[in-house]
Amino acid sequence: MIEIALEEFEEFYKERLNELFFKEKRTVTKLISNIKENLIEIKICLDHFIDAAEGKIDEKAEKSLHFFSDRIRKEIDDVYIPEEDINYDNITDLLNSIKKLFNSINEIARKSLPKFQKEVQPEIKELNYITRKLGKKQGILDNFLRKKYTPLREAENLLKKLPKLFTLKENIENAKLDMENLEKEYKKKEEIQQQLTSELLEIERDPLFKQLEQKKDELFKLRMKINDYLGFKKALKKLRFELEKGNLHLSNIDLNYLKEFLKDSIRTLTNEDKDLTKLTSLLVQLRHILEENKLNLKTETKEKTIEQINIIFDKKLIHDDMEKLRSLLVEIKKIEKDISNAGLAAKLEDVKNKVSSNTVKLEHLKSDLERKNKDYLRYLSSLKNEREEFQNLVSDVIGEDVKINITFSF
Numbered sequence: 001m002i003e004i005a006l007e008e009f010e011e012f013y014k015e016r017l018n019e020l021f022f023k024e025k026r027t028v029t030k031l032i033s034n035i036k037e038n039l040i041e042i043k044i045c046l047d048h049f050i051d052a053a054e055g056k057i058d059e060k061a062e063k064s065l066h067f068f069s070d071r072i073r074k075e076i077d078d079v080y081i082p083e084e085d086i087n088y089d090n091i092t093d094l095l096n097s098i099k100k101l102f103n104s105i106n107e108i109a110r111k112s113l114p115k116f117q118k119e120v121q122p123e124i125k126e127l128n129y130i131t132r133k134l135g136k137k138q139g140i141l142d143n144f145l146r147k148k149y150t151p152l153r154e155a156e157n158l159l160k161k162l163p164k165l166f167t168l169k170e171n172i173e174n175a176k177l178d179m180e181n182l183e184k185e186y187k188k189k190e191e192i193q194q195q196l197t198s199e200l201l202e203i204e205r206d207p208l209f210k211q212l213e214q215k216k217d218e219l220f221k222l223r224m225k226i227n228d229y230l231g232f233k234k235a236l237k238k239l240r241f242e243l244e245k246g247n248l249h250l251s252n253i254d255l256n257y258l259k260e261f262l263k264d265s266i267r268t269l270t271n272e273d274k275d276l277t278k279l280t281s282l283l284v285q286l287r288h289i290l291e292e293n294k295l296n297l298k299t300e301t302k303e304k305t306i307e308q309i310n311i312i313f314d315k316k317l318i319h320d321d322m323e324k325l326r327s328l329l330v331e332i333k334k335i336e337k338d339i340s341n342a343g344l345a346a347k348l349e350d351v352k353n354k355v356s357s358n359t360v361k362l363e364h365l366k367s368d369l370e371r372k373n374k375d376y377l378r379y380l381s382s383l384k385n386e387r388e389e390f391q392n393l394v395s396d397v398i399g400e401d402v403k404i405n406i407t408f409s410f
Helices: 006-020 021-055 061-078 088-115 115-147 148-204 209-230 233-245 253-261 264-272 275-292 298-314 317-341 342-399
Strands: 001-003 402-407
Touching: 001 006, 001 088, 001 209, 006 021, 006 061, 006 148, 006 342, 006 402, 021 061, 021 115, 061 088, 088 253, 088 275, 148 275, 148 342, 209 264, 209 298, 209 317, 233 275, 233 298, 253 264, 253 275, 275 298, 275 342, 317 342, 342 402
Parallel strands: 001 402
Antiparallel strands: none
8 A cells, every 4th residue: 555645645646647648648748849849930930931021021011020920929929838747638728729829820810911921922831831730730639638638637637636635634724723722712711700700709798798688588588478468469350350341330449559559569569658558448448349249259269368358457467567678678778878889889790791791702602612613523524535535536546555644733
């Protein structure tokens, strides 16, 4: 098995093709050499035109003659003649450029020759002879390319697959480098996140925040307790429905208060006076309506609701708890003011914003890392498959097993 580096493969393969297709290469080289000689002969013939017409034509005809010579020389100089890297594509380019040269010579001659052709008849015959020779060589080369060059052409075409291997190699290196940079940046952001989290915890350990948390916890539990007392909202909703439909006509019920109470009972009670006059009035009316069975509730629901209302009236629990709730709200407001005056609130908000912003950046970096890793693995898989296929094709051409070694920059 032949092992060779990817960077050295092209030169190695071309040398093998030169050995395997020696006869074809020799024939093509000889034909190209003949074509090159014919092109030089045309340039020399153009010198003969100038020499032959010197002193025999007027100034206008002489100007046309020089234009004729210069244009054809330029067209010849534009003909690409492969020297060392001779392959099917370059030979095809040569044949096409010769066709273009013939067209240009005919076009230039058609416009310019009539102005001085009488004085350069031998030279015109010489040019025709050389171009016929060139055309013959072109035909031979074209015929050889079509009939004898096909196996070599197919072997040369394998080199067109080589750039893809280099591209995949470069993509892998770039993806790896990108991942390394992203990992470094991710690590930095993680360190920043740890610092911010520590700073946040330190701020939250302040006694004022602990007091605030304790009071808010008490407030939450108290709200839950009060809500438990108010477990008869089904009856209140039914009452509101009947009032809005006009099925009940009670002038001493505040419908707006009822709506607000159903929306947020505790907030509504907080905004009431200490005696909870509106609540008391509402519950008295509700109990009376239930006792008369005007809401058509199930017996169990009706009786349970009346029982809950009686408990509220008998024990005055809601009144006491609402006093506690108002007191807690005052305490919480005072602690929050103390926190604000100490600059802790602004500091806490600032650190929280930084934590939030850094979290978003970490998520984006993680997403970029995952995407780049997928790209990296996909490129690796593609390179493996492409190299395997390419090695097999090359082995079929040169008759030996080949392994292409690919070394990465990381």
